[in-house]
Amino acid sequence: xxxxxxxxxxxxxxxxxxxxxxxxxxxxxxxxxxxxxxxxxxxxxxxxxxxxxxxxxxxxxxxxxxxxxxxxxxxxxxxxxxxxxxxxxxxxxxxxxxxxxxxxxxxxxxxxxxxxxxxxxxxxxxxxxxxxxxxxxxxxxxxxxxxxxxxxxxxxxxxxxxxxxxxxxxxxxxxxxxxxxxxxxxxxxxxxxxxxxxx
Numbered sequence: 001x002x003x004x005x006x007x008x009x010x011x012x013x014x015x016x017x018x019x020x021x022x023x024x025x026x027x028x029x030x031x032x033x034x035x036x037x038x039x040x041x042x043x044x045x046x047x048x049x050x051x052x053x054x055x056x057x058x059x060x061x062x063x064x065x066x067x068x069x070x071x072x073x074x075x076x077x078x079x080x081x082x083x084x085x086x087x088x089x090x091x092x093x094x095x096x097x098x099x100x101x102x103x104x105x106x107x108x109x110x111x112x113x114x115x116x117x118x119x120x121x122x123x124x125x126x127x128x129x130x131x132x133x134x135x136x137x138x139x140x141x142x143x144x145x146x147x148x149x150x151x152x153x154x155x156x157x158x159x160x161x162x163x164x165x166x167x168x169x170x171x172x173x174x175x176x177x178x179x180x181x182x183x184x185x186x187x188x189x190x191x192x193x194x195x196x197x198x199x
């Protein structure tokens with residue numbers, strides 16, 4: 001398969017690329033570097049990426065930016081970033097990318113466990129994650145040309161180590177990647193795949 005991997009330079013993205021590279025042609029897309037560049041906060045940039053890449057069998061996004069922050073300290077910019085990048089950036093991968101996905105292909109996006117297991121300081125991220133999961137669940141009722149799914153990672157151990165956190169309850173990037181592989185190679189659609197379920 002020809003797979004467009006958005007966010008390939010991130011911790012999860014690198015693991016997904018490793019998991020899928022053996023039997024597939026992976027086109028990497030990052031904010032900087034990679035085979036093509038894309039800014040998820042820019043609809044024009046997303047359209048240009050698909051023009052450059054052409055037809056693919058699958059799109060995977062392990063990208064999307066949103067900030068942690070105490071509720072009373074969140075700014076308008078924090079909300080806008082989550083909405084325009086983490087949420088609409090990935091929704092636009094569907095909106096603008098469907099025409100590039102071969103019949104029977106798939107699009108897999110990334111939300112996160114905070115949609116259903118929020119923590120103090122996660123309100124903006126939880127908002128974007130929950131909205132993305134609901135959007136995909138509804139969109140598949142009208143779309144038949146490609147399968148749409150969302151992977152909800154738990155906290156990734158490698159990231160927890162970088163942040164000086166206890167890694168208990170975390171999941172390695174390699175184990176997280178298994179959910180993305182299942183989304184691409186399986187037949188499910190409209191689902192939120194909790195990464196720990198695929199270990």
